[in-house]
Amino acid sequence: MHVFDADAVHAALPWPFLIEALRHAHLGKTPASDVVVQSDPAGGEAQFVTLPGWAPGGPIVVKMVGVFPQNAALAPPQPAVQGLVALFDGKTGGPLLIADGAAMTARKTAADSALGASILAREDVEELLIVGAGALAPHFVAAHLAARPSLRRVTIWNRTAARAHAVAAELRQQEIDAAVGEDLDAAVARADIVSCVTMSDKALVKGALLRPGTHLDLVGAYLPTLREADDTALARGTIFVDSRNNMKSSGDLSQAVASGAISWDAVKADLFELIQGKREGRTGADQITVFKNNGGAHLDLFTASALSQTLA
Incomplete structure (x- = not known):
């Protein structure tokens, strides 16, 4: 059995390789998957999530992670999501690898x-806005740049502005043209891709400000109580999801449906x-596309399977 620490995972899964591995994996059948969520018995906001997935005739994955939103406030900050991913042989049940x-x-x-953007964002996008400066922000910048090489500037x-400045400085050290957006509304109005990676419980992106042709990527609102974009954004955009299986747990979608702004048929x-x-995906240069990244065990399975390919 092989063990991958965090550095080994990042080294083994460069963005172009992983994006294409996910693309290829979606050509097959949807794996069976489930999710078990346990809340902090002491009454805190933390959760522990177990996600098993099993591909037809293929491997099995189990992801075991804690979701601790308060980790961002630690010194130094820690990822809000931490745990282990284990991959098993689908024929024997034998363990194949464990990864950070x-x-x-x-x-x-x-x-x-990034896979969603490679399909739905315009090919001539130049301005990327990342809303949120947590541990995932630098990864989203790198992944979007890999998916859409036309991107020239990152905001x-x-x-907390200090955290945004720290992420922008880190990106500039990698020779990425990155700056801090002091005014979110102004930054949204300039962007070609808006990627929201937050734990917000209220809408941050105002749909009225989205330019024609914008691609809106919504990542953080994985619970019905969370929200990153308002009803107008959902109503103006053509909506796509990574998987329909767990889309109804998304606060962005479920709250917009509850208000009557959209229906699930949207x-x-x-x-x-x-x-x-x-x-069909994007149908015109002026179309606003919305991609809801819901996650799920099938993506953990696809990623772990890609990681196992590097052992061959």
Whole structure:
């Protein structure tokens, strides 16, 4: 059995390789998956999540992660999501590998959004806005740059400006043209891709400010109580999801449905349908596309399977 620490995970899964591995994996059948969420018995906001997935005729994955939103306030900050990912042989049940859960989550989550952008964002995009400056922010910048090489400038916005400045400085050290957006509304109005990676419980992105042709990537609102974009953003955009299986847990979608701004029929396609050519993606340069990154055990399985390929 092979063990991958965080550095080994990041080294083994460069963005172009992983994005294409996920694309290829979506050509097959949707794996069986489940999710078990346990809340902090002491009454805190932390959760522990177990996600098993099993591909038809293929391997089995189990991701075990803690979700601790308060980790961002630690000194130094720690990832809000930490744990382990284990891959097992689908024929014998034997363990194949164990990998750092935070690194695997960062890699698969950013690659999921980047895959969506590679299909749905315009090919001539230049301005990327990352809303949120947590541990995932630098990964999302790198993944989007890999998916859309036309991107030239990156803006980071965060409620706590100091954290946004730290992320922007880190990116500039990598020779990425990165700056801090002091005014979120102004940054949204300039951006070609808006990627939201937050734990916000209220809408941050105002849909009225989105330019025609913008691609909106919503990542953080994985619970019905969380929200990153307002009803107008959902109503103006053509909505796509990574998977339909768990889309109703998304606060962005479920709250917009509850308000009457959209119906569930507004979700035009998921990545399986798009990649298999069953549904159409972007249809015009002025179309606003919305991609809801819901995650799920199937993506953990695809990412762990990609990691196992590096052992051959």
